[in-house]
Amino acid sequence: MTLRAGFVGLGAMGLGMARNLHKQGLLSAVWNRTAEKATALAQETGCKAVGKLADLAPLCDVIVTCVSADADVLAVIDELLPVIEPDTIVIDCSTVSADTARTAAHRLHKAGAQFLDAPVSGGTEGARDGTLAVMVGGDEKAFERAQPVLQAMGKAVTHFGASGSGQAAKATNQIMCAGVIQAVAEAMAFAKSEDLPLDRLIDTLGKGAGSSWYFVNRAPNILRDSYPAGFRVKLHEKDLKICREMAARHGVQLPLIEMTLVHYRRLIEQGHGDEDISTLFRLKDAMFAAARDSSTPRHKP
Amino acid sequence: MTLRAGFVGLGAMGLGMARNLHKQGLLSAVWNRTAEKATALAQETGCKAVGKLADLAPLCDVIVTCVSADADVLAVIDELLPVIEPDTIVIDCSTVSADTARTAAHRLHKAGAQFLDAPVSGGTEGARDGTLAVMVGGDEKAFERAQPVLQAMGKAVTHFGASGSGQAAKATNQIMCAGVIQAVAEAMAFAKSEDLPLDRLIDTLGKGAGSSWYFVNRAPNILRDSYPAGFRVKLHEKDLKICREMAARHGVQLPLIEMTLVHYRRLIEQGHGDEDISTLFRLKDAMFAAARDSSTPRHKP
Numbered sequence: 082m083t084l085r086a087g088f089v090g091l092g093a094m095g096l097g098m099a100r101n102l103h104k105q106g107l108l109s110a111v112w113n114r115t116a117e118k119a120t121a122l123a124q125e126t127g128c129k130a131v132g133k134l135a136d137l138a139p140l141c142d143v144i145v146t147c148v149s150a151d152a153d154v155l156a157v158i159d160e161l162l163p164v165i166e167p168d169t170i171v172i173d174c175s176t177v178s179a180d181t182a183r184t185a186a187h188r189l190h191k192a193g194a195q196f197l198d199a200p201v202s203g204g205t206e207g208a209r210d211g212t213l214a215v216m217v218g219g220d221e222k223a224f225e226r227a228q229p230v231l232q233a234m235g236k237a238v239t240h241f242g243a244s245g246s247g248q249a250a251k252a253t254n255q256i257m258c259a260g261v262i263q264a265v266a267e268a269m270a271f272a273k274s275e276d277l278p279l280d281r282l283i284d285t286l287g288k289g290a291g292s293s294w295y296f297v298n299r300a301p302n303i304l305r306d307s308y309p310a311g312f313r314v315k316l317h318e319k320d321l322k323i324c325r326e327m328a329a330r331h332g333v334q335l336p337l338i339e340m341t342l343v344h345y346r347r348l349i350e351q352g353h354g355d356e357d358i359s360t361l362f363r364l365k366d367a368m369f370a371a372a373r374d375s376s377t378p379r380h381k382p
Numbered sequence: 383m384t385l386r387a388g389f390v391g392l393g394a395m396g397l398g399m400a401r402n403l404h405k406q407g408l409l410s411a412v413w414n415r416t417a418e419k420a421t422a423l424a425q426e427t428g429c430k431a432v433g434k435l436a437d438l439a440p441l442c443d444v445i446v447t448c449v450s451a452d453a454d455v456l457a458v459i460d461e462l463l464p465v466i467e468p469d470t471i472v473i474d475c476s477t478v479s480a481d482t483a484r485t486a487a488h489r490l491h492k493a494g495a496q497f498l499d500a501p502v503s504g505g506t507e508g509a510r511d512g513t514l515a516v517m518v519g520g521d522e523k524a525f526e527r528a529q530p531v532l533q534a535m536g537k538a539v540t541h542f543g544a545s546g547s548g549q550a551a552k553a554t555n556q557i558m559c560a561g562v563i564q565a566v567a568e569a570m571a572f573a574k575s576e577d578l579p580l581d582r583l584i585d586t587l588g589k590g591a592g593s594s595w596y597f598v599n600r601a602p603n604i605l606r607d608s609y610p611a612g613f614r615v616k617l618h619e620k621d622l623k624i625c626r627e628m629a630a631r632h633g634v635q636l637p638l639i640e641m642t643l644v645h646y647r648r649l650i651e652q653g654h655g656d657e658d659i660s661t662l663f664r665l666k667d668a669m670f671a672a673a674r675d676s677s678t679p680r681h682k683p
Contacts, residue, residue, distance in 0.1 A: 202590050277554065
């Protein structure tokens with residue numbers, strides 16, 4: 082029997098993911114805070130755009146949510162709770178804390194329903210092409226039952242364990258991105274200060290042991306002095322705050338997270354929050370420029 | 383006319399590189415501080431093992447040096463200076479500061495000879511297989527004339543500009559390695575604290591945007607709790623001190639370098655200096671362990 086899937090949150094990511102559910106004949110209904118987006122997708126795909134979140138419940142075996150913040154996820158869950166059918170699976174693809182995932186799972190479980198935390202990685206291209214990496218936490222049987230929906234959205238779908246473990250895996254990835262972009266930005270600012278030909282350098286070091294996805298794919302932004310999103314600074318800041326909170330529950334402050342959050346705050350204040358995180362090069366480069374300026378001999382009175 | 387190449391410094395890297403020169407029929411003579419190594423290679427290849435550095439000069443058109451530290455490079459140059467033939471090219475494959483490279487170039491130039499700084503990357507496997515990346519600084523004509531020698535040792539041979547620029551490119555790579563290993567170690571310690579299945583995590587995140595050469599190739603060390611060299615902590619410490627000195631000349635302290643040097647000092651004190659730099663995971667993991675221990679309720683008197 083084909084699963085009937087509902088979708089909540091038709092943002093840049095959600096829209097692509099919902100369309101891929103439609104291509105597999107799974108999409109039955111959608112809801113979005115801005116109703117126009119839901120109506121447009123309903124016209125495009127023939128699914129139903131519901132006016133209230135609660136109206137999704139009787140139409141869906143699986144409800145996929147893709148919203149912004151922890152509070153949004155719990156608000157959606159709480160609106161569904163009174164009406165959700167037993168054994169419905171809610172799959173949350175938002176990036177939130179592992180605690181929020183466990184709270185959502187607990188509430189739905191008490192109502193006889195299931196919850197999978199399933200944050201994704203791969204950007205809007207991945208959402209559109211159905212090539213996302215999907216990191217899943219929650220009950221193994223629910224994970225098996227939700228396969229058609231998960232496979233329609235992603236290429237690499239991995240189960241990491243109990244509720245929250247999908248979010249923990251995503252958080253691990255976001256910490257790694259912070260360290261790698263620090264590495265790329267700091268090294269390239271150094272190279273520029275040494276007057277190296279940066280294009281040749283990217284080509285050579287990109288093949289070596291210091292290389293990374295971000296160096297190969299985003300260091301060229303530095304050559305063009307242009308940082309189109311990409312992975313927006315603002316979004317990575319949000320994710321790193323989640324990572325910070327999760328580490329703090331273990332009593333630990335992680336240096337790369339703390340350093341990167343300081344830098345991102347400065348970039349956002351300077352108006353670069355909607356640029357790709359490789360814009361961090363600006364700050365590292367400015368360190369060298371400031372040191373140059375302060376060492377330039379000034380006219381003495 | 384075939385170039386006659388001499389080799390100075392038959393360490394783990396140098397030995398492989400000298401053998402590759404021999405395979406191309408270029409190796410004429412060798413010198414090593416520990417004479418036995420030179421004698422052994424001479425017996426193996428039929429080249430001449432000279433007793434004094436100065437004796438290399440009349441036998442070679444190109445002299446390749448691969449030694450440990452800045453002082454060693456300049457000591458070798460100074461011993462060659464009185465006897466070096468005009469137009470001889472000294473190619474230094476050691477990792478030292480750009481300043482040392484410029485000093486060496488200046489001294490040789492006054493004696494009518496040439497100097498190329500040509501630090502390499504790719505490890506002992508690369509040295510053995512002739513697949514090193516070679517980052518070259520110095521006179522363009524000398525670079526062209528030295529091609530047979532450079533190509534015998536490396537696969538990707540790149541000219542970056544004037545004397546010192548090869549070392550600057552290598553320093554850029556070493557800064558990037560520091561940031562990337564910080565990223566891998568910090569993220570994996572976080573993942574362990576969240577009880578994630580680390581093998582599955584490496585597999586999944588290795589395909590994503592947070593990935594890097596070090597994550598794919600060295601994070602598996604963490605699974606085995608074993609960090610065979612690899613890129614030794616002690617050697618990366620030496621290189622990062624060079625990077626620190628180069629940045630300081632621009633009046634800048636680079637945060638990744640400073641943080642990593644503090645961590646490496648601790649690892650070396652704990653007896654891990656000869657392990658691969660992925661052993662940095664130990665320190666990050668210990669942060670979580672220490673926080674756990676200090677939050678465990680103790681027996682009250």
